[in-house]
Amino acid sequence: xxxxxxxAFLIGVVYYLGEVGTPWLTFLVSYCGLYRPLIGGTIVGIxxxxxVQGCIIGASINLPYIAFMNVGGAAPSNPGxxxxxxxxxxxxxxxxxxVAISIAxxxxxLGTLIWIAHMSIDxxxxxxxxxxxxxxxxxxxxxWNLWPPQIVxxxxxxxxxxxxxxxxxxxxxxxxxxxxxxxxxxxxxxxGVLPAIGIAxxxxxxxxxxxxxxxxxxxxLVMYLELPMIAVAIFGVIFAYTYTSLYMKDGRV
Amino acid sequence: xxxxxxxxxLEKKLTKSDVVKSFxxxxxxxxxxxxxxxxxxxxxTSSLKPVFKRLYGDDPDGMKEAxxxxxxxxxxxxxxxxxxxxxxxxxxxQKANGAPITGEAINSIKTGLMGPLAGxxxxxxxxxxxxxxxxxxxxxxxxxNLLGPLIYILLLTSIMWTIAYNVWMKGxxxxxxxxxxxxxxxxxxxxxxxxxxxxxxxLGALGASFVNLSSPIVITIGQFQMPLQSGIIDPILKGxxxxxxxxxxxxxxxxxxxxxxxxxxxxxxxxxILGALGILG
Numbered sequence: 001x002x003x004x005x006x007x008a009f010l011i012g013v014v015y016y017l018g019e020v021g022t023p024w025l026t027f028l029v030s031y032c033g034l035y036r037p038l039i040g041g042t043i044v045g046i047x048x049x050x051x052v053q054g055c056i057i058g059a060s061i062n063l064p065y066i067a068f069m070n071v072g073g074a075a076p077s078n079p080g081x082x083x084x085x086x087x088x089x090x091x092x093x094x095x096x097x098x099v100a101i102s103i104a105x106x107x108x109x110l111g112t113l114i115w116i117a118h119m120s121i122d123x124x125x126x127x128x129x130x131x132x133x134x135x136x137x138x139x140x141x142x143x144w145n146l147w148p149p150q151i152v153x154x155x156x157x158x159x160x161x162x163x164x165x166x167x168x169x170x171x172x173x174x175x176x177x178x179x180x181x182x183x184x185x186x187x188x189x190x191x192g193v194l195p196a197i198g199i200a201x202x203x204x205x206x207x208x209x210x211x212x213x214x215x216x217x218x219x220x221l222v223m224y225l226e227l228p229m230i231a232v233a234i235f236g237v238i239f240a241y242t243y244t245s246l247y248m249k250d251g252r253v
Numbered sequence: 254x255x256x257x258x259x260x261x262x263l264e265k266k267l268t269k270s271d272v273v274k275s276f277x278x279x280x281x282x283x284x285x286x287x288x289x290x291x292x293x294x295x296x297x298t299s300s301l302k303p304v305f306k307r308l309y310g311d312d313p314d315g316m317k318e319a320x321x322x323x324x325x326x327x328x329x330x331x332x333x334x335x336x337x338x339x340x341x342x343x344x345x346x347q348k349a350n351g352a353p354i355t356g357e358a359i360n361s362i363k364t365g366l367m368g369p370l371a372g373x374x375x376x377x378x379x380x381x382x383x384x385x386x387x388x389x390x391x392x393x394x395x396x397x398n399l400l401g402p403l404i405y406i407l408l409l410t411s412i413m414w415t416i417a418y419n420v421w422m423k424g425x426x427x428x429x430x431x432x433x434x435x436x437x438x439x440x441x442x443x444x445x446x447x448x449x450x451x452x453x454x455x456l457g458a459l460g461a462s463f464v465n466l467s468s469p470i471v472i473t474i475g476q477f478q479m480p481l482q483s484g485i486i487d488p489i490l491k492g493x494x495x496x497x498x499x500x501x502x503x504x505x506x507x508x509x510x511x512x513x514x515x516x517x518x519x520x521x522x523x524x525x526i527l528g529a530l531g532i533l534g
Contacts, residue, residue: 020284020287021284021285021286021287022285023281023282023285024281026280027280027281027282027283027331028280028332028409028410028413028414029410031284032383032406032409032413033406033409033410036387036405038390038391038394038401038402038405039402039405039406042399042402051399052397055397055399055402056394056395056396058394058402059390059394059395059401059402060395062387062391062394063463066384066387066391066459067380067384067456067459068379069375069379069380070379071371071375071379076513076514077514077517097395105517105521109514118287119287119289120288121288122286122287122288122289123288125286125288125295126286126288126294126295126324129286129294129295129298129299129324130321130324132320133317133320133321133323133324134317134320134321135317136309136313136316136317136320138305138306138320141298141320142299142302144295145282145286145295145296145298145299146282146285146286146299149285149286150285182529182530182531183529185528185529185531186524186525186527186528186529187528188534189466189527189528189533189534190520190521190524190528191465192464192465192466193464193465193466193495193498193520193524194517194520194521194524195459195460195463195464195465196460196464196495196498196501196502196520197502197513197516197517197520199456199459199460199464199499199502200499200500200502200503200506200516201513202380202384202452202456203453203456203499203503204503204506204507205375205376205380206376206380206449206456207449208446208449208450208453211449211450211453212453214450214453214454214457215453215454215456215457216457217454217457218454218455218456218457218458218459218460218461219457219461219492220457220461221454221457221458221461222458223461223491223492224491227458228392229385229388229389229392229455229458229459230385230389232454233385233451233455235454236450236451236454236455237447237451239450239451239454240446240447240448240450240451240454243446243447244446244447244450247446248439248442248443248446
């Protein structure tokens with residue numbers, strides 16, 4: 001599949017609109033919407049004329065990032081870039097979901113560079129905001145808090161994705177077509193195992209005693225009882241509520 | 254604080270729309286100028302523009318002081334953390350009307366609350382609500398059902414905005430003392446505890462659903478053939494391989510203190526080699 005210049009540009013815009021900190025769709029719809037490959041991939045699919053395929057690829061690329069967290073500005077990877085450019089390249093090359101994950105993950109790592117640049121360059125604008133604050137000029141402060149950082153970020157987001165989607169599609173298609181079968185099999189296994197990272201990272205955040213046991217409980221509920229996610233979630237809410245109420249009854253903390 | 258509100262005649266009264274407008278501003282701009290030096294400082298200040306204009310519109314010195322005071326380092330989770338904005342708005346309103354509240358008091362409330370609320374907020378939101386809803390959305394989306402992304406985003410925005418709006422308004426309504434009362438009680442501890450238990454259970458479910466690892470090896474001894482996966486691994490523990498991959502990553506990160514990037518590298522290379530050799534498939 002060919003990606004036209006206009007399509008490549010639009011994909012860049014989708015990535016920009018989803019990147020952490022863009023204000024145009026609210027923080028929530030950016031960071032929890034377009035930034036997540038499930039949503040970003042679907043919209044890329046619409047741009048490339050096949051929303052269903054975009055949705056399938058995007059949902060798959062989202063798997064390793066299902067438990068993704070950006071805490072205090074420290075982001076281990078960039079699902080936004082993986083979901084937009086990754087879906088575009090995977091659709092252009094016509095690969096299946098597992099291989100799409102392997103294409104997207106390295107992009108996600110590259111994407112952290114864009115994030116780090118954003119967090120660093122913005123330091124300049126904070127100092128202009130300081131000046132505005134010293135002058136008591138709230139309008140000027142609000143301006144420097146919004147426009148300059150966003151213009152810089154738009155350029156940093158749209159340009160690389162445009163280049164990647166417009167020129168990269170042929171390269172990726174070529175490379176994938178030439179890969180021997182066992183290499184493809186390797187990539188597929190990688191795609192299957194990478195969600196483990198995101199889950200382990202999240203589990204690490206939970207320091208409460210016994211968290212590994214609760215983890216295994218959830219694992220077994222799905223593996224053996226084959227409960228759907230919503231059922232596990234409801235079970236979890238009731239279980240956590242009951243446990244906590246009993247625990248707190250004596251006023252313990 | 255609410256009591257004080259009645260005692261002191263407020264000359265510079267904020268309207269409800271000032272408070273709501275600030276909330277809406279914050280929803281849009283909470284990270285526009287996010288940076289390593291002071292994180293959300295200028296975003297916090299800018300979001301309170303309607304409040305500052307009302308309170309200090311005809312008091313240039315008061316405005317200068319207020320703006321400079323809020324340019325200090327600030328970082329919190331943007332939805333649950335909105336309670337801080339609510340409290341700060343209430344305090345600024347009091348201060349502008351001559352209540353004996355120092356700038357330091359306002360700043361210490363901010364720094365005191367931003368850490369704990371970021372912790373609670375991130376666990377509840379990024380760590381629990383988002384993964385659960387994503388799991389539902391992904392399980393539909395991966396089948397090519399466009400309702401997956403749609404349901405995900407609709408549920409997410411309605412849940413999060415409801416929480417964020419109410420938390421913001423509650424902060425303004427209750428002020429410092431009311432919030433301190435809530436924070437010093439068992440409520441926050443209970444919420445953290447419930448969220449971590451729920452989070453761990455959900456993560457387990459996610460691991461079982463979405464980590465995909467099995468072996469295609471078939472053991473052949475003479476006439477006797479036995480597939481490794483269904484013949485040996487599954488009877489021991491269904492999902493043994495995915496569980497191993499998760500616990501290995503967990504062990505490397507938590508106990509060995511390795512960076513997630515390095516663990517990802519190890520998993521990537523390991524899985525690739527084993528897959529290419531046909532041991533995993």
